[in-house]
Structure formats: structure tokens, C-alpha cells
Amino acid sequence: MAQTRFALLFAALLLASGTSAQNQDRECACDLANLWLDVGVVQVDSDIVTLFGQSTVGSGYQDPRSTRVGLVTYASTATQQFDLNRFNSTDDFIQGIFQYAKVSTDENSIIKSGLSSAFDLMTKARANNVRRNYKQVVIVYASDYKEDGENNPLQIADQIKESGTTIITVAFNQNTGGALTAGLAKIASPGAAFKSTDMNIVGEIQNMLCQVNCFCPDTWVQYTNAFNDPTAWKYGVCLRIGEIDSMWTAAKYACQNLFQGAYLATEFDNKKHDFSRLFFSNDTTNSPPYMYHIGLSYDTATQAYTWEQPANVARLGLSGQTYKAWNSGYPQLTSSTGCVLNQQSGSDSMVGWQNENCYSVAKRYVCELSSCDTSKYCDNRV
């Protein structure tokens, strides 16, 4: 009884303080059970069982969101122990991989041989376009790093990365210290070099796998916390510039028609506002003064500014955020100026929000879309 009263009081306090939902950009979903990747592991540590223990290993399930895992081991030469079709359930995988769960400390280990074999494994796994829409990952556990002469692994590592596959490395020997870590960092994709002694190594790799599984359809650019930085943290949001000058109302429908679930872009905070501006001005077909429509407009029914959302999803109120980017003197609302664009007003390339006529101002625009990730499967058509 006392507990119920306390809960009610607490709920009332929350409502009163107005800390309810703030407008927020979508984070990449990270539900490990629905991870959908193709993974080649090069040597393993016993962590591997925990790493994929919550995931659906194999393929051919009714839900296409599953992860295939294969294994290469190596010393001076490499062996493909399991191709990516070998395991058809998580239990099967755990049982099969267990006997190999030990990183070789053989001093004759040549990492290049492991990587070459992994590249071959991943290429075969994709033969006949099988699971072409699944991102590929190679996870390398290594206790030694050799870069001399014909054993130099950098070229094959670059080839793997250029093919679109992410390389995650785990340095597995404290003793070789700096040299091993520095060497593996050259092989790894940006931000994907880890150490087995890291506090939460399994969690770190799982987060990285979710980031890899979070991507945009071709021709869309992913919103991240740093423009043009390959190590930046990805949001579950994709952006694309509408290529034809259109009035706001036409731009709204153009975004919706560009891709299922797309809509005119939102700006919930300064980071997103800046990212969109950099994205827009980075496109050399746009020149200053920069002007482009965004998904903000005045809704006469509710008498409030609201943000576009996917068709059939309720729009979000501007009241749900503290961030506003109005140019000085704005908003200036009349019955014909309910729509909003970003407008450069000074000689720097900064832009701010301004009201505009919804039917007459022909400008480019920025569209937005949820990324593909563990909660959103994207088939081959993307």
C-alpha cells in the first residue's frame, strides 16, 4: 500500500517536472538476438562463446536476422576449420567451436596467413550473391604480429577492408605489449582494435558488431557524431539531399517517395543541425548562400510547430526540445509562411531556421530515414 502511494507520488512528480520525452535522434538498435551479420573468426579465445551466445547462429531461419560464423586457425599456415554454413544453431556453434577456443601462442604464427585464409572464407561465403545484403566482419585474435618481408599482412588487410568487410582485432598477449597492439591497430578498421585485457572486452566487441550491423542504404549518408570521421559513433539515422529544387510541400512528398519510411529531416539538437549543414555544403553542387528545406512546419490544427516523421507516424512537437535554431527576427508566422528552411544569413557558412511560403520557394532539401540495424532488416533491394 505504502509502495503504491509512493509510486503514484513519484509518477506525479515526473509529470510535474515536465521531464517527459525529449525529441531524440534514433540510436542504432543493438538487440544481440537479432544481429544479422556474416562473421569469420581468425583464432578464438573462449570469449567467443559469450560473444555470440545471445545471437541466432546459422541461416535459413524464418526471420532473416541471423549471424553465420566461420573459423580459421593459423600458425605458420592457416586452416579453415568451419565455413560459414557449418553451424546451423547457437548450441551447435558453441559445441563445435569450444575445442578451438584457445589463442595460439606459437611463435611461428604468421598473421598474414590467417587473414588470407579468412578473406577466402568470406569470399566463398558470398558466392552466388548469397546474403549480399549482410555486412561481413572478420575478428582476429592474435598474440603475435609480424610485418617483415613476405609476411607483411597490411596489403591483404587493406584488400579485406576495401571489399567492405570490417576487421576487428583483439590483442591477446600482455607481454608483447605495445608492438602487438600497434601492429593490430594498422590491420583493424577505424576504432576496432581491442585488447583482451580491456575491462569489458566482450561488451566492446558486441557494441562494435551492432555498429557494423547499423548502416544506410546506398546513396544515403549515415548521421554520426562527427562529420566525415570514419571512427565516429553512428546514429540509427540516414540522410540524403534532395537533388531537385522544390517548394516545401513538394519536398515533403519527394522525401516520402524517395524511399519507404523517408521524410523531411529533423533537427533536434545542435549536433544534427551542424551535421546537416556540413553534409549540405560538402556537396559541391550546392553553393552559398545555403538554403534548404527541413521537416519543420506550423500545424494550424494544434497551433504548434511540428517535425515530419515517417508517413503514418505522429509528428513530433518542437515543444519537445529546448534546441531552436531560428535566425534573428524569426519565427515570423503568417498564414502563408508556415514552413521552415535553413537559410545562411551571414558571410560564414552558418545557417538558421526561417519561415517560408510552403508553395512557392523552390530549394533543395534534406531527407531522413531510419538505418538498417538489428531492429530493421533490409533486403537486397537496398
Ligand SMILES: *[C@@H]1O[C@H](CO)[C@@H](O)[C@H](O)[C@H]1NC(C)=O
Ligand atoms: C545442422 O547441421 C548438422 C551438420 O551439418 C546436421 O547434421 C544437422 O542435421 C543440422 N540440423 C538442422 C536442424 O538443420
Ligand SMILES: *[C@@H]1O[C@H](CO)[C@@H](O)[C@H](O)[C@H]1NC(C)=O
Ligand atoms: C564530401 O565530399 C567529398 C568530395 O566530394 C566526398 O568524397 C565525400 O563522400 C563527401 N562526404 C559526405 C559524407 O558526403
